[in-house]
């Protein structure tokens with residue numbers, strides 16, 4: 001595990017994009033795992049810039065997203081489909097046939113989860129998975145208590161997560177109750193992990209992730225076991241660390 005502490009959100013985003021772009025150039029048909037949320041937004045903007053200005057080519061790249069709400073159509077502005085197309089895919093030359101986001105509208109959600117795992121296997125696994133981290137240490141929708149060996153499955157959202165999202169939906173009733181998420185075991189099989197954390201609100205989760213014992217109660221701690229995990233952390237998110245992690 002490599003922890004790289006950088007000044008701020010811009011700095012971690014630019015470094016993250018550099019790592020992704022390096023892989024895309026070296027292996028044009030690589031498999032990238034994407035996350036939604038605020039953490040990777042600037043990284044995506046930087047990839048868009050590299051596509052426009054430097055011709056970074058995504059035409060052969062396959063993508064898998066971590067998660068999606070159950071019951072939201074792709075056109076819903078809070079769906080993760082919508083997020084990914086608005087914030088990245090429509091601005092780069094990704095081939096829509098190679099884009100995978102769990103289908104939250106699938107009739108048979110269990111079958112959809114199995115299919116998702118099979119697709120990841122079929123393409124040879126994820127080369128690089130981008131991750132954010134929740135304030136409680138969640139990764140994807142794997143909230144505290146999730147099995148560390150879990151696979152892609154349906155999860156009930158916690159009341160706290162639903163309340164936190166209510167502002168985006170108008171009222172609590174409209175907030176989805178379930179999501180499809182890659183499991184922790186699925187995420188751990190990616191060849192490389194790139195976890196981004198920015199801001200004081202993430203400081204406790206980052207301290208637990210780097211310095212705490214591995215525990216299902218803080219799912220992100222499992223990255224300690226990963227062979228090629230890079231944590232890009234800004235100074236605010238690193239502010240509670242006690243060990244002198246690599247500063248570069």
Ligand code: F6R
Pocket residue numbers: 034035036037038039040066067131132133134138139140141
């Ligand atoms: C998003 C996801 C979530 C977020 C996490 C952090 O696909 O899987 O686990 O990465 O909630 O969210 P932000 O980046 O908005 O702080």
